[in-house]
Amino acid sequence: MKVLKFGGTSVGSAENIKTLLSIVAKEKLQSNPVVVLSAMSGVTNLLTDMAESAERGEDYDTSLKEIEAKHFAVIRSLLPAAAQNPVFTRLKIFFNELEDLLQAVTNLRELSLQTKDQILSYGERCSSFMIAHIASQQFEEALYVNGSELIKTDSNFGQARVDTELTEILINDFYQANKGKVLFVTGFIASNAAGRVTTLGRGGSDYTAAVWGSALNAEEIEIWTDVNGMMTADPRIVKKAFSLPELSYTEAMELSYFGAKVIYPPTMIPAFMKKIPIVIKNTFEPDFAGTYIKSDVKASRLPIKGISSIDHISIINLTGSGMVGKAGFSGRLFSLLSREQINVVLITQSSSEHSITFAVKPTDAGQAIALIKKEFELELDANKLALPEVENNLAVLAIVGENMKRTPGMSGRLFNALGRNGINVRAIAQGSSEYNISVIISAADLSKAVNAVHDAFFTDLKRTLNIFCLGTGNIGKTLFKQLREQMPFLSANNDLQVKVAGISNTRKMIFSAEGLSLEDWESNLNTNGEQADLAGFVERMKALNLPNCVFVDNTAAETPIEFYQGIFESSISVVTCNKKGNSADFAQYKSFKDTARKFGVDFYYETNVGAGLPIIRTLRELMMSGDKVACIEAILSGTISYIFNNFKGDAGFYETVKEAQELGYTEPDPRDDLNGKDFMRKMLILARDAGYPLEAIDVKIDNILPEACLNATSVEDFYSELQKNAAYFEDLKTRAANDKKVLRYIGKLENGNVEISLQMVDDSHPFYMLSGSDNIISFTTDRYHARPLVVKGPGAGAEVTAAGVFADIINVGSLS
Ligand SMILES: NC(=O)c1ccc[n+]([C@@H]2O[C@H](COP(=O)([O-])OP(=O)(O)OC[C@H]3O[C@@H](n4cnc5c(N)ncnc54)[C@H](O)[C@@H]3O)[C@@H](O)[C@H]2O)c1
Ligand SMILES: N[C@@H](CCO)C(=O)O
Numbered sequence: 001m002k003v004l005k006f007g008g009t010s011v012g013s014a015e016n017i018k019t020l021l022s023i024v025a026k027e028k029l030q031s032n033p034v035v036v037l038s039a040m041s042g043v044t045n046l047l048t049d050m051a052e053s054a055e056r057g058e059d060y061d062t063s064l065k066e067i068e069a070k071h072f073a074v075i076r077s078l079l080p081a082a083a084q085n086p087v088f089t090r091l092k093i094f095f096n097e098l099e100d101l102l103q104a105v106t107n108l109r110e111l112s113l114q115t116k117d118q119i120l121s122y123g124e125r126c127s128s129f130m131i132a133h134i135a136s137q138q139f140e141e142a143l144y145v146n147g148s149e150l151i152k153t154d155s156n157f158g159q160a161r162v163d164t165e166l167t168e169i170l171i172n173d174f175y176q177a178n179k180g181k182v183l184f185v186t187g188f189i190a191s192n193a194a195g196r197v198t199t200l201g202r203g204g205s206d207y208t209a210a211v212w213g214s215a216l217n218a219e220e221i222e223i224w225t226d227v228n229g230m231m232t233a234d235p236r237i238v239k240k241a242f243s244l245p246e247l248s249y250t251e252a253m254e255l256s257y258f259g260a261k262v263i264y265p266p267t268m269i270p271a272f273m274k275k276i277p278i279v280i281k282n283t284f285e286p287d288f289a290g291t292y293i294k295s296d297v298k299a300s301r302l303p304i305k306g307i308s309s310i311d312h313i314s315i316i317n318l319t320g321s322g323m324v325g326k327a328g329f330s331g332r333l334f335s336l337l338s339r340e341q342i343n344v345v346l347i348t349q350s351s352s353e354h355s356i357t358f359a360v361k362p363t364d365a366g367q368a369i370a371l372i373k374k375e376f377e378l379e380l381d382a383n384k385l386a387l388p389e390v391e392n393n394l395a396v397l398a399i400v401g402e403n404m405k406r407t408p409g410m411s412g413r414l415f416n417a418l419g420r421n422g423i424n425v426r427a428i429a430q431g432s433s434e435y436n437i438s439v440i441i442s443a444a445d446l447s448k449a450v451n452a453v454h455d456a457f458f459t460d461l462k463r464t465l466n467i468f469c470l471g472t473g474n475i476g477k478t479l480f481k482q483l484r485e486q487m488p489f490l491s492a493n494n495d496l497q498v499k500v501a502g503i504s505n506t507r508k509m510i511f512s513a514e515g516l517s518l519e520d521w522e523s524n525l526n527t528n529g530e531q532a533d534l535a536g537f538v539e540r541m542k543a544l545n546l547p548n549c550v551f552v553d554n555t556a557a558e559t560p561i562e563f564y565q566g567i568f569e570s571s572i573s574v575v576t577c578n579k580k581g582n583s584a585d586f587a588q589y590k591s592f593k594d595t596a597r598k599f600g601v602d603f604y605y606e607t608n609v610g611a612g613l614p615i616i617r618t619l620r621e622l623m624m625s626g627d628k629v630a631c632i633e634a635i636l637s638g639t640i641s642y643i644f645n646n647f648k649g650d651a652g653f654y655e656t657v658k659e660a661q662e663l664g665y666t667e668p669d670p671r672d673d674l675n676g677k678d679f680m681r682k683m684l685i686l687a688r689d690a691g692y693p694l695e696a697i698d699v700k701i702d703n704i705l706p707e708a709c710l711n712a713t714s715v716e717d718f719y720s721e722l723q724k725n726a727a728y729f730e731d732l733k734t735r736a737a738n739d740k741k742v743l744r745y746i747g748k749l750e751n752g753n754v755e756i757s758l759q760m761v762d763d764s765h766p767f768y769m770l771s772g773s774d775n776i777i778s779f780t781t782d783r784y785h786a787r788p789l790v791v792k793g794p795g796a797g798a799e800v801t802a803a804g805v806f807a808d809i810i811n812v813g814s815l816s
């Protein structure tokens, strides 16, 4: 037989009670279960409030009416009129008794724990009596059982301890005498030797179920609740949390201890002692298998079972020489705290024995300090102990699982995930059982930490990147389009989810921690966006404190650069196609790199040179593997490449530049391409990445433009100068054509010198054959000295650039 326990929500409404009874009916086909019931949801709280109001002499009538109404509504809806009366009558008797008790409390202005237990007992008695009667419509064998008479305890009211031996006899006798019946038993309540009602404390109804299950050697104890079993993490914090099919008793205890509210650990002990499996099931999804808690769990491939957390915790630090080598110091400390019922959540002690840190509930911290000051007065006076210190606004995160045992790398993975996300660890505790590693962190970081750690351990699941994108122009727009198209593939094949958590352009900005839809981002930004403000955008990104966060700069502006440093310092990675950052002062370039490294985040800028072509990456890998760059020769302006490849025959120069702009090859300001500045930035970045600490003025640039074009003060002006100077360009074209040559704008880095020059090359030159917006780069190095390493292909355009940004984003945080 089985014991089925239904919690408050499962008995909370007529609808839910119907569901409950259908579950019982199904179980009855196998064998008659024992059904343990809680009070209807909210009723125990109401009873507590009423008792306390009565003690203060305040009104409790409204709440009493509320409780009555709650039960009567169920009776009316689930029982035929003819069958309602006996239930109403009995419940009315209950409510009269309850009122008498409350009146007595009011008169005395005194609420003893004993009286409170008596008052609370009506919650379970009403729900169980009522449900047993409703059940009897369906099966005659239904029997209401006031379980308080069968579970015998001491007189520790409010949290009584069970006399197991006697209780087992009573339950067995009762069960034998009522064989063939379906018992509907009140949870939570018991009685002492004198027959006074006691209660079993927190999780009391689960405890009742475990006591019955253990007494009757049940094959299983089912705890029916409103969630799909125990989950890998709190689903309100981690959207990707999932139900665990199986847990050992120890794992369940460790997980529950820190936060997982599904079951209260001590209630499992009777089941644990007799190795009776406990199954957590969902009343509202009865076909879902739920979580099995048992002793012989199958080997699991999950590295850990779950992450539990407590969001409000304080720590108390004790330091001083008085502790060193003093056996009994911690004994005194912790027995003091336990005597005063202060629950210690976690303890760490340094091996020097010079300090002890322990965590308590914030509400206990003040009392703990006072107790310590009193107990250790002598030590404090003698300066053998420093005044105890409290730190508030902290949280505990714990990873739990038996597989951690003797598995190296588990704590490494935990701390790596925390470190990469800029989460400072205040204290650490690992039980020698190795089932649990707990860390204390700032409460503000808890959600980010639990998500990051969840991602790090459940790698079968999708890693999530949260990106904040600046710039919705040519590149930004195309990136969103690519992300939208690629999302399903990524999540299916790369275990990766990219969420756009923020978007801004110069006009508007918008945020969503859940991720913005990329179907309608533009209209959403325009209609719902707030006024753009770069500092505000960055602040909000930091404040949202999302895990695996990336700032993506798709602008050509200088202002975003000022924020990079602070972004790295907030442990946020940066991906940028904006070259302005890396091509300003060398000191700043160096600081970006150093800071990113220091904070364990990534700084990727592949599209700074050659758009999506793998140039930065190639150079980095050459350098990292110990190669030395002797010479770099390159065509790195996609715009000028396009112009020279198309400025032929009848084509005019001005028209060709216009085309390049329309095709999305140029910078937002095309003068930056034509005056060589954009090319200069790329050569400078390459030189720096190759190890040369150069500044912009160190790059020699050959002009391809006549003076008047260079001096144009606006883009419009610039274009009209191009038209006026058509002859100048025609002359270049004819001279090259006459010599069977082509025009090439070529950059060269050699011996730490960088120059960019306009050249006319014939078909013997490796850069002769190019088309479209092609870039070409050749690296001559120690290892590639006879023939250079060459990368060639389209080096400008929205699609290839956005693709490069995309690739940088998905590389963030990957260990490759
Ligand atoms: N076009 C290419 O082939 C190519 C290749 C490699 C790199 N890039 C780089 O890509 C970047 C973007 O180019 P684009 O063609 O998309 O430019 P664009 O002018 O089309 O778009 C720029 C966007 O940035 C936004 N912006 C500018 N300053 C801002 C600020 N302070 N705050 C918020 N938003 C701001 C603008 O509102 C606009 O949405 C440039 O840095 C460019 O060098 C372009
Ligand atoms: N405007 C740039 C885009 C690539 O960075 C070019 O023409 O090369």
Ligand code: NA
Binding pocket: 606, 607, 608, 609, 610, 611, 612, 613, 614, 615, 616, 804
């Ligand atoms: Na590139």
